[in-house]
Amino acid sequence: MASFKPTKIPIYPKLGEKVTPDTLYWKNYKAPVQIKEFGAVTSIDFSPLAPHNYAVTASTRIHIYGPFSQEPVKTFTRFKDTAYSGKFRSDGQLLVAGCEDSVVRLFDVSGKVALRVFKGHTKGVHVTDFTSDCYHILTGSDDYTCRLWDIPNSTELTSYKEHTDYIRCGTTSKLNRDIFITGSYDHTLRVFDARVEKSVMTMDHSQPVESVLLYPSEGLLVSSGGRYVKVWDLLKGGQPLVSLKNHHKTVTCLGLSSNGQRLLSASLDRHVKIYNTTNYKVVHNFDYAASILSLALAPDDESIVVGMTNGVLSIKHRKSPEEKQEVAGKQRVRPVYRVFVKGRNYVPKKDDFFVSKPVKSHLAKYDKQLKRFNISKALDTALELWRKNRKPDITVAVMKELDRRGTLKNALAGRDEQNLSQLLNFLIGNVVDPRFTPVLVTATEMILDIYQAVVGQSSVVDRQLVRLQELVEREIDYQQDLLEVLGMLDTLFATSLPRKEVPCPGSSRPNGLAEGGLGAPGPQLQAA
């Protein structure tokens, strides 16, 4: 007496992305924490000192958040207009910020009032940064100038007026105290040396430059502007290396993951893309709710902070390995699992007699009903499963099994309005899925056969039948279009392939062995 063989649920190939180590790494973040700011978040900067607080510049304020706090640990509000570009110094003690009112303010992170105020720009300052020796400040402004300031004296050291449009981004070298780079809406990137009067290098991005980023080695420079992200080789005199076009709106912000292996770009199209820096291929992609203006990564990628135009700050923290274990531990505590495990992990001792007990195989509910030939109930159960978890695999597999048993028609028949409409709902949802079409088309035909006599009695069912008809018609048109395209492609391929002649046995005789002459090949040899 063989045991009942349960219905086989086929495993369909997963469409879409393949699982790579990158996706696993970047998926390993918790659900984002969202904090509402007063205006669009224009800049985020992490403190280089542990515990790596970060400054968020939005509207007329700069908030400093702790790594896990949702409330700001500190707030700087002494701005008369919109603040820009709050940046920490490399020792994490000072913070500099520009402002729409053209004044640059320097704060002590523990104080409240500005330590120094640098006045001189005539328009809003969007770019501020500290040089690597910590004594100077770089600023870039909408008055087309970029300037260097001395912190102790709060005086202007130099001013460069080479850009012909707003300067909206810039960065200082971390290795050389005199070198800094600015990007402007005049489509150019300029490298300046404070010891020289003029810029030392100019690169044409050919789009208004929104963000620049230096690699830790400072041999490569990344700029973003328009839909493009471009990488420049500074050691080869600013030669363009790669141009990436993976966003469909302006790329607003760039970041490097801490090991320098991955480059991140955020854009107004609400995506953050992650590139491999060896081949510049997109390895992962994050979606956000609104256009992204700013992006920053905590050291060691502990968290990803993204600021958006709608003023929402989204923080994703990396899952720690302990937490994962904790989750697993919680499951083990569940009583159901304990019941299953009971006695299973007992290791028999040396002298124990082992009496094996037949393991009772568990059958799913629909299988139990199939075993008893309760076909209609089995179909009901399968439909119920679909209603619960919206996965059509099991339902289709049960339908297929019923069809194989030759009883699908019986199972579909004799249903009331509610039952039938549920069935039709299922068909409308899945009949055009190519994986399920063969089975469901048969089922649909059967339903139409069975219930054609009662069409018109229920408005609900009629509406669904019309929907089904429209769906099928649309699908047929679609398939026809696809076939047309396929035909065109075939023609193209056929013309592009070189014609190859197959050696014909009669014409060429490549092998000398044949010379002895097994007569002429072919039909002559046939006997009468």
Next chain:
Amino acid sequence: MVEHAEIRMVRRGGSKINFREPVITNDSRFLLCAAGESVNVYSTSTEEFVHDLQGHTDLVTGVVLNPSNHLQVYSCSADGTVRLWDFMDGILIKTFIIGYPIYSIYVSEKHGGVVFVVVPMANYKSSELFQLVAVHLPRSGDQEVEARELSAVLCDVSPHPGAVSFGREGEYIAATKGLQLEVFFFKKQKSYRFSLKSGMKKGVKNAFTCVSCHPKEDCIATGHADGKIRLWRNFNQKKEYTYTTLHWHHGAVNTLCFTPEGTNLLSGGIESVLVHWHYTQENQKDFLPRLGAAITHIAVSPDGSLFCTSHSDNKITIIQSCVKVSAIIQGLVKGDGVWTDLIIDPRSKALVLNGKPGHLQFYSLHRDKQLYNLDIVQQEYINEEGLDQFEVVKAAFDARGDWLATVEERRKKGAELEINLKLWAYDKLTQSFVLNTTVTAPHEDRITGMFFSPSPETTMLVTTSLDDHFKAWLLADHSDTKEGFWSCDFVGGYHLLKPGCCSYSADGSLLAVGFQEVVTVWSPASWELLTTLSQPPGAIRDLCFGRLSCSKYLLGTSTKNQLCCWNLLTCSLEWSTPMDVSLLQADPLSENMAAFCSQSGSSDCECYLVSGSSYQYQHNYFASFGLDYVLHMAGSPWVFYNMCCSLVVRLTQPSRNRSNGLHSSICPLLPPVFVFKPSEPRPLYSQKALCTGKVQHAVFAPRDQMLESCEERTQWLNRSQLYFITQDMDLLTFSTKTEEDRLLASSKQLMVDDSVAVTPFYLLLGKHRRQQLEKQEALTNPMAERTQLPQGSIAIKELLHTPAHVLPSASFLCAMFVRSLLVSRSSAR
């Protein structure tokens, strides 16, 4: 036709053990069943084959226990004899010659010395009319007696053995045929007939299918084709009989059986459920479901403790106390047909073919035993007539037996064809195949051929299909997953022609695919079309590469009666012959090739075996083939005529190295009748009129032990044996005399005097023990051998071990006993 005395065709593997109702002996230790021309004895506890009772010369059609001696059994056969056997020792006691083919046999305790047999009616020999006759067995001491005393009991009975049954204590006998039940009372010498109206229900007639009588009461149970069971009572008169109807089966009731006490009625049918009705409380019934296949017979042991059911898949199930299946005796499953080719599993050397529905069976040819069933479809089998089931249609092993590929398909009326390609990996741990990859709808139409590449480096599978494509499948290595899975590597086609067959060369470097009339040769390494060969008219039916030294030849057969051989070095036709070859099969271990012909118009089949060894003298050649073939040596070309089947072969190429003599280069294999090769061919063996019906599949099975036959005509059987299966599902093979002698010797060696089930373990241990005992005895007491203890003598043993009621009279025994105690003169010396 020349007699080839040394080689004869024998049936192999799995005679039908479900042909007639099996018999369980009184002590429930053995089960006897008719199996082909012999009666097999199985042990009920270990399901092992114990021995067989051989002697009949035709199909055994019935086995019954001798009611007067429970250690004896009657068997009847279509050869017109009834034989009495001692089944414990396998000795033929008596043969009664009846003179007519016997279809079934019945005995009753009340009618001692009489057996009832069903024979054709004397005057209608050709027609389908049968009668039940009582045969009075003559009491005579001879081994062979002619039974002359026949008296007809009932005329016009069904030859089906289930259609006749003895009633309570043998007082009456009930027989059914068509819509009529006939009861014959022996005392009154009168018979009553009861007939049913031919009610049509669901298109099935309510005709009688089987009958069984209650052993204690006057009650007859009859089964009907519409699934009903009727219990007839009060039938000793014409008018006031009654019957009650039981209905559970939805198909025909195949068999019915009362338990010995009459408390239960067992019934079975196509549903493969054993239904267990409680007599007198008919609404109570128990079921034993999912027995595997339709039940054809049910038998109950005389003490009622064991049931056994025969099934349509050549299986006998032994059921203990009506709930537990305790043993399954499985023969070679012969389903509706074989769709897969006959295949040899490279690992176990077992023959693989379709078994139970949706299964592949692994059948050991050497041990004549089914090894195991592999469930391919993995779906619950629904026993219902007219249902389209999944069937395994193709199977293939790779060269080392690590991979098995199967194709299953289900054809629905008016709906899409469902095809699944499954690939199974051999698991060393469990010693069986584990499913690795399932490809749903690998092709859009039926798959016509499937082959693994024979080269050991790459495991590649090629499938050809009617959807105008052939596909190559490769095992993809995926480092991120633990084990690889199969994926499609290449899709090929040729001018939208339908590929019919394909073949790999022996080293796997070439692939030939037959596209209707054109043979395309591809290189599997680069998937380049190397050349095309064509020999119109007629689509290519089968393709086969030569092996070993003949690997440069490619053979093909076409539908328009052509057998062609191409030389692949020159890409030209080497020879061709008009022959209607339906099947080409190459021996993997030698150059030999077998070609099975089917002659259209006649059912006559022929097999030609061809080899390429050059022949010595033409005269010898003529001698060996006699009048069959006449060789015209009118210079070149040579023409061989086969007079009998009017085949003509013309050798276009007079052999160049004929002078090499005896066994110069062993060359190809060629065509059918004639040996041939491009140089000199000669058929090693040819056989005409193999069997009725077309040969469907054939395979060369390697022998486990090489034969050392030097005779030329049997040499081709040295390394491997040719098995083939016909439309009637007979598995046949060729065997030589030396081989049969060897088999006989080995079977004698295996004979054990004890009737305990023999297992290899028992043989091994038993032999060892005996030797030890003998050694000990010899050491301790050198006299022991001479003065044999009385317990050891055969007479004593017989006296003590045989039940008292079957022993001869005491006076007879006494003399024997005394004689056994005496020390004979010879041993005293």
